[in-house]
Amino acid sequence: MKMSAVASATIVITTLLAAPAPAQVQERTIRWGHLNNTDHPVSLGVQKFAQILAAKSGGKLKVREFAASQLGNEMQMQSALRGGTQEMLSASTTSLASVVKEFGLLDFPFVVSTTAQAEALVAGPFGQAMIDVLAEKDLIGLGYWGLGFRNATNSSRSIAKVEDFAGLKLRVIPNPVFLETFKALKANPVPMNFGELYTALENKTVDGQENPYTVILSNKFYEVQKFVTATSHAYTQNILLVSKKLWDKLSSEEQKIMREAVAETRDYQREQTRIQTEKALAELKAKGMTFNEIAPARICPHAASNHDCRRALLCRF
Numbered sequence: 001m002k003m004s005a006v007a008s009a010t011i012v013i014t015t016l017l018a019a020p021a022p023a024q025v026q027e028r029t030i031r032w033g034h035l036n037n038t039d040h041p042v043s044l045g046v047q048k049f050a051q052i053l054a055a056k057s058g059g060k061l062k063v064r065e066f067a068a069s070q071l072g073n074e075m076q077m078q079s080a081l082r083g084g085t086q087e088m089l090s091a092s093t094t095s096l097a098s099v100v101k102e103f104g105l106l107d108f109p110f111v112v113s114t115t116a117q118a119e120a121l122v123a124g125p126f127g128q129a130m131i132d133v134l135a136e137k138d139l140i141g142l143g144y145w146g147l148g149f150r151n152a153t154n155s156s157r158s159i160a161k162v163e164d165f166a167g168l169k170l171r172v173i174p175n176p177v178f179l180e181t182f183k184a185l186k187a188n189p190v191p192m193n194f195g196e197l198y199t200a201l202e203n204k205t206v207d208g209q210e211n212p213y214t215v216i217l218s219n220k221f222y223e224v225q226k227f228v229t230a231t232s233h234a235y236t237q238n239i240l241l242v243s244k245k246l247w248d249k250l251s252s253e254e255q256k257i258m259r260e261a262v263a264e265t266r267d268y269q270r271e272q273t274r275i276q277t278e279k280a281l282a283e284l285k286a287k288g289m290t291f292n293e294i295a296p297a298r299i300c301p302h303a304a305s306n307h308d309c310r311r312a313l314l315c316r317f
Contacts, residue, residue, distance in 0.1 A: 024253035029062045030246075032088040033071035033080075035194050037218045041276045042090055042238055043067050045145055045269030053261040061257065063088075073193045082138040084245030092147065093130075093237045094173050099137050103130060107177040109233045118235035119146065119270070131239075140242040142262045145269045147212050147236035148277050152229045153221060154208025155201070158292050159229040171197055171209040181233065201225060212236060213280035214273065222287045230293040 030053075036042045043065065050063035071077050071086060074095035080086035097104035105111070105126075112118045121127060122144040131141035152159060154168055166186040172178040174191035182189035190206050200206045201224040208225060215221075216228065240262055247255065285291050 024251045025057050025060045025257070026251075026254070027060050028254075029064055030087040031064050031066060031071070032090070033066040033077045033086060034090045035069050035074060036067060036215070038065075038067050040067075040214055040218045041269060041272040042145065042147070044272045044276075045265055046090065048268050049261050049265045052264050053257065056257045056261060057254070061254065069195045073195055075193075078139070078241070081241055081243040084243050087243050087246045089241045090145065090238050091241060092173070093144075093239050094175050094178070096134075096239065097175055097177070099139070100130065100133055102133075104175065104177045106237055107175060107234050109181050112235050113232070115146065115148075115235070115274070118237065119144075122237055134241070135244060138244040140244050140247045142240040142242060142259060143266060145238040145240065145266065146273045147238050148214060148273050149232040150210045150212055150234045150236055151216075152208060152210045152231045152233075153216060153225040153227060153289070155204070155224065155226050156207050158227050158290055159231070159294065160292060161294060169205075169207045171200060171206045178234075197221075198224065212277065213284060214276045217280040217283055222284055222289050226288075226290060228281075228284055228289045228291050230291070 032046055032050075034042055034046065046063065046065050046067075050065070053061045053063060071080065074089070074091045075098070077086055077089045078091065078095060078099070081089050093103045093106050097107070106121070112121060122130075127144060131143075134141045152165075152170070154170070156168060157164060159165060159168075162185060165182070167188065169188045169190055170182055171192045172182055172189040174193070179189050179191060190200075192200060192206070197206075197209055198219060198221065201209065201221060208227075209221070210231070210233070211221075213228075216225075242258070250258070281291070
């Protein structure tokens, strides 16, 4: 059946209206750096974002991913964004505490006990307020992804009660909240950049570390760690950052496309985190890691009451 002239014209007009105006979208390659390997949910999110961005821009906006710390650690990449030599970064909010100290509030132990609570926290007024203040620091925040709850590993012993942390030399993110948390647990926290961690674990420079299961698996820490303990002491948020110097060069249409691509990627990335977290724990067990959880009664003396033991881990100290 032949298409009528009116129908043909309608399709052409609809296509033209849906496509961004040529003058409003330029050919750009966006360099996106992060710490994780390409099998990690963060990288899967970057890949999905790149697909959506290319589709929405008619192939003009492209993403070149630099995974696994290729562009440096998070502090170095953050500096590159502020200087305009790197375009995008997905980083833990933890690393932003040195720029906006209030981001450290997200790292307080047991602030949230479920993924839904963690997502609601950054989706609400606090999360938006943190994004709004970033422009003053030459950074544009486009939204949050999830990395998951952090859990402890070590090469010495199972952590069955709080006292088992005592004396363990644990690598932590160079952040005051993490340092003080593990000092309160009587561990010996060692601030260290992520890129140095595997070698430090292998050489026994540190006994252990704490990260989401997906990070532990993706970076093969099971090769140099024997024990993994479900502590779920903090939920790590990943924030999507753009260099303000790039952002100010983008047309309003390009900015709109970027924001839409982030919004359409968010649920996919979070679902990948959920799926991969479950798979990662199963694989860590299959690869020989000894797994255990700390029973509430071994954490808090108020376990028999209605007291929230998970949030009160530090009540003994």
